[in-house]
Amino acid sequence: MLNVGKIEEGFVLDHIKAGKSLSLYEHLQLDKLDCTVAIIKNAKSNKLGKKDILKVECDIDKLDLDILAFLDHSITVNVIKNGEIVEKKDLELPKMIKNVIKCHNPRCITSIEQELPHIFYLADPVKEVYRCKYCEEKYSERRKQS
Amino acid sequence: MRHLMNPLDFTTTELEQLFDLAADIERNPAKYAHACAGKILATCFYEPSTRTRLSFESAMTRLGGSVIGFSDAASSSASKGESVSDTIRVISCYADICAMRHPKEGAPMVASEKSTIPVINAGDGGHQHPTQTLTDLLTIRSLKGEIKNFTIGLCGDLKFGRTVHSLINALVRYEGIRFIFISPEELRIPDYITDMLKEMDIPYEEVMNLENVMPNLDFLYMTRVQKERFFNEEDYIRLKDFYILDKAKMALAKDNMLVLHPLPRVNEISVEVDEDPRAAYFKQAQYGVYVRMALILTLLNINI
Numbered sequence: 001m002l003n004v005g006k007i008e009e010g011f012v013l014d015h016i017k018a019g020k021s022l023s024l025y026e027h028l029q030l031d032k033l034d035c036t037v038a039i040i041k042n043a044k045s046n047k048l049g050k051k052d053i054l055k056v057e058c059d060i061d062k063l064d065l066d067i068l069a070f071l072d073h074s075i076t077v078n079v080i081k082n083g084e085i086v087e088k089k090d091l092e093l094p095k096m097i098k099n100v101i102k103c104h105n106p107r108c109i110t111s112i113e114q115e116l117p118h119i120f121y122l123a124d125p126v127k128e129v130y131r132c133k134y135c136e137e138k139y140s141e142r143r144k145q146s
Numbered sequence: 147m148r149h150l151m152n153p154l155d156f157t158t159t160e161l162e163q164l165f166d167l168a169a170d171i172e173r174n175p176a177k178y179a180h181a182c183a184g185k186i187l188a189t190c191f192y193e194p195s196t197r198t199r200l201s202f203e204s205a206m207t208r209l210g211g212s213v214i215g216f217s218d219a220a221s222s223s224a225s226k227g228e229s230v231s232d233t234i235r236v237i238s239c240y241a242d243i244c245a246m247r248h249p250k251e252g253a254p255m256v257a258s259e260k261s262t263i264p265v266i267n268a269g270d271g272g273h274q275h276p277t278q279t280l281t282d283l284l285t286i287r288s289l290k291g292e293i294k295n296f297t298i299g300l301c302g303d304l305k306f307g308r309t310v311h312s313l314i315n316a317l318v319r320y321e322g323i324r325f326i327f328i329s330p331e332e333l334r335i336p337d338y339i340t341d342m343l344k345e346m347d348i349p350y351e352e353v354m355n356l357e358n359v360m361p362n363l364d365f366l367y368m369t370r371v372q373k374e375r376f377f378n379e380e381d382y383i384r385l386k387d388f389y390i391l392d393k394a395k396m397a398l399a400k401d402n403m404l405v406l407h408p409l410p411r412v413n414e415i416s417v418e419v420d421e422d423p424r425a426a427y428f429k430q431a432q433y434g435v436y437v438r439m440a441l442i443l444t445l446l447n448i449n450i
Contacts, residue, residue: 105251107249107250107251107271107272107273108250108251108252109230109248109250109251109252109253109255109256109270110252111250112250113229113230113231113250113253113256114229116231116256132252133252133255134251134252134253134255134256135251135252135270135271135273136251136273137251
């Protein structure tokens, strides 16, 4: 069994679906942070069978929880201080996301207007439906992204 | 500063104020003949739409204002690759208000974000056409006295027809509206609309036969089957004349039933119906000018 040491200050993203940690790493832009990151793939999990874990040694404020919630709000976010879990954050679906996903509607103005941000609003929190701000096209591939 | 992107941008109370103003314009056109003197409307039409553009131009001219603009993308700087954001920044220097039609959905919203003048969405692809919806609502209110407690039949292309979707979304905010959707199987109303009606507990039925429901209707909203929505020519030819409203069908309707149509019509309303006093579609075009006049005054904050 592989052992990865404790972190003193930072956060641990637990219960990531197996194989999805690298995608989260990219979406959260962890490559741009100057801190230690541990990516653990296919760890044993009672809940999921197999899971991924991300350990990041940096301030929690540097993490975009909205993007994380959009990608998969079932992920557990543990905040670590002095080597201990001090808080478990609940993730809520963000009301708006910007430049995380792209509108695929070929008739949408975002398909031709240069440098226009791709903005989606949460249109139905129960069905987890996001719609493009400009053309209102439904984004239905949310789960596939995580 | 306010724009109009979606018919639901205005509350029902705000719409009442707008319709009161439109009614006053209808009664006293002379009172408003110079209301926009010195003001300029820019009509930025990236795709041809003679009817809507002329309605806007007529509205501004009747208010004593002036109109500048272009009527297709080829004659605008878009053909040189200029973005909508840049175009509206420039138009903002030339005009006081802008009506924009664009084949790309959301283009008028992009314009509104960069504009320093009010922007009116004059149709964006298959997305929204709010001034048509305001026209429909004003026509109903003017001819029936109020927008509540009636049965409206929507007939024809209910799948692709944005005016139909927009009108339904606007009507569900009023009391006692019942819907009858009349369409061939291939052009049925989308599920998201019937789901919404179920959730809101608003009565509706879906039928294929127009004759059977004619006696139940207070309004019949006819639509054209649009060739450009079909990938397959055969399907278009098969469906384009599925419904033709004629004298025989009109004989089945109530004496005070009214026929609406966003126009242009092709074959779906026989010309013999035009003389029937219940044919309200040309009056509807007149109300389109009044409502655009009221909208221009409202967005420019001009009180007479």
